[in-house]
Amino acid sequence: MLRLVIIIVFLGSFLVGCGNSIESFEGQIEKVETNRFIVDCSDEANKGKRGAIIDIGYGCPVQFTDQTTFRNESGNSLKMSDFSPSSIVNVILVKPVNIRKNIEKEKSFVLTAKEIVLLTRAEDR
Numbered sequence: 001m002l003r004l005v006i007i008i009v010f011l012g013s014f015l016v017g018c019g020n021s022i023e024s025f026e027g028q029i030e031k032v033e034t035n036r037f038i039v040d041c042s043d044e045a046n047k048g049k050r051g052a053i054i055d056i057g058y059g060c061p062v063q064f065t066d067q068t069t070f071r072n073e074s075g076n077s078l079k080m081s082d083f084s085p086s087s088i089v090n091v092i093l094v095k096p097v098n099i100r101k102n103i104e105k106e107k108s109f110v111l112t113a114k115e116i117v118l119l120t121r122a123e124d125r
Helices: 002-018 042-046 099-104
Strands: 022-032 036-040 059-072 088-097 111-120
Touching: 022 042, 022 059, 036 088, 042 099
Parallel strands: 059 111
Antiparallel strands: 022 036, 022 088, 036 059, 088 111
């Protein structure tokens, strides 16, 4: 019986810890660099917080590789040069990440994009 209780407690705490990992997020491109974008991820960093939320913006480094695809909402292929600061994008990650946890631990991290979808260009806003 004691063994069963320990297993249930362990599994429960494991599942709670995994619950905040995300596979994608939307945000505004803050900066375009050679092989990555800095994308506003404040909504993900603050998701689930209780009480007063500090009014700080968080920029997540999103790197892209040769396997990263760039497209628009219609599915048309784009190039990295089609993206500019202030554009709104949906970033689909290679593997799920808990952004809030990394920010709270002040741990440096880089997100790797499997796909970046252009939702709104800066010029269209």
